Amino acid sequence: MENLTEVIGTFNDDYFWLWLLIPLLTVVSLYITFRTGAVQFRMLPEMFRVLRSKPEIAPDGKRALSSLQAFMISAAARLGTGNIIGVSIAISVGGPGAVFWMWVMAAVVCAASFVESTLAQLYKVRHSTGYRGGPAYYIEKGLGQRWMAVLFAVVLILTFPLVFNAVQSNTITGALANSAEYFGAGTELGFSAIVGVGLVFLTGLVIFGGVRRIANTAQALIPFFAALYVVVGLAVMVINWREVPGMFALIMESAFGIQEFAGAALGVVVIQGVRRGMFSNEAGLGSAPNAAATAAVTHPVKQGLVQTLGVYLDTIVICSVTAFIILLGAQGSLTGELEGDLTQLALTSMLGPWALHLMTLIIFLVAFTSVLGNYYYGESNLEYLSENKNVLFGYKVVFLVASFLGCLGEIALIWTLADTTMGMMALVNLVALVPLTAVACRLLGDYNEQRRQGIEPVFTRDRLPDLQGVECWGPEAPRAESATAERGSS
Secondary structure, three states: OOOHHHHHHHHHHHHHHHHHHHHHHHHHHHHHHOOOHHHHOOOOHHHHHHHHOOOOOOOOOOOOHHHHHHHHHHHHHOOOOOHHHHHHHHHHHHOOOHHHHHHHHHHHHHHHEEEEEEHHHHHOEEOOOOOEOOOHHHHHHHHHHHHHHHHHHHHHHHHHHHHHHHHHHHHHHHHHHHHHHHHHOOOHHHHHHHHHHHHHHHHHHHHHHHHHHHHHHHHHHHHHHHHHHHHHHHHHHHHOHHHHHHHHHHHHHHHHOOOOOOOOHHHHHHHHHHHHHHHHHHHOOOOOHHHHEEEEEOOHHHHHHHHHHHHHHHHHHHHHHHHHHHHHHHOOOOOOOOOOOHHHHHHHHHHHOOHHHHHHHHHHHHHHHHHHHHHHHHHHHHHHHHOHHHHHHHHHHHHHHHHHHHHHHHHHHHHHHHHHHHHHHHHHHHHHHHHHHHHHHHHHHHHHHHOOOOOOOOOOOOHOOOOOOOOOOOOHHHHHHHHHHHHHHH
16 A cells, blocks of 8 residues: 555656646646736735625526525535645645745636636536536537546546545544544544444435535535634734744745755645645636536626635635644644644644644534535536436445545545546646636626626626527526626625
């Protein structure tokens, strides 16, 4: 097992990420930033405003998902182990400088997040509960490349419902084991199996209730644990306020190799920062657009802006909290084996034993909501491939089995596999984004023109009649009513 982990890890570090993924992600994101006029910075206030968008009525008679609910589904997957365990791995392997490269890449790749989510809205299709879409849909309908769309859907199903899901469930087991050991309880295989059964039960209760139950669960849990985690981080910074300037200096020095004596060491810092940042915020990865497509909004650009805001929340806020906790509380333990409990140990060293259990609760909530988000991403792409109800039921069973097995797995191999499958998925999506960026820019121009006219932006197909493959966005009454409601609230 160790040999397999080493072989895959070498391929990821020395070839796939270093020479292909990181350069491609950087170039595509900078290209999109230029084409959109740095939309991720210029329209930041607008991102908050459009969160209030009102949803329309879905074909099943219930409310379709709102912009905020779609944001929460993507946040459920984004705000996962990448924010806590991923950051700790990045720091333990790449050093404190990895944090800086997380920040830099987050600011750049926000542009890619805007384009992919805007395209997901444009090329979405109708569903009984509202809408469904994502990269598989815009690759086929926007580029006319069915084979490429199928490839993306297959890779995503391997990545999120299987590999990433195993990462989340493995993290839950590790966090609970830390608390159990504190009370003297055994944490052998039997303990992991018990955790696995409990996780399967809780997950089943939600996913068999459909996308609305997933959205409502995420909407209930995410604000709670995000706020709690930020408060914990602020408390740590207040307690250690004298060390805060030195912490930021350490991040900057390490980021530019001032403390590294070889170019290879600096390369590790950059790779770890970019890779863990992508695992965390998912910008350019092609996952968040699957959630973005579910929202009922009056203009595709609105959800593109909302999902861009999610990248800032994920990396600039939540990942930074984790980094600050680790750097202020575990300064003597930043190297060595990849340990999933570094954040827990750092917080415990500063606040006492009770903080261990607080972090256990936070990690459980973070990872559990990610399990739900991962499930929906897989469901959306499976329905692209087949709408057979039996196939969907079988997928749910396989997903729950993967959740259980992840509790029994070994963390190093799981994280290494996650790097590989994530990179393959990003590769397909980034290649598709380059030619489709022009479409997103036209939508952005239409949106800004309506805003300059002082009206709430509403998009219909006849505004850009030459676009092919657009199934929704006709002049239906529910959209007009929704737009009127938004104008009244703005």
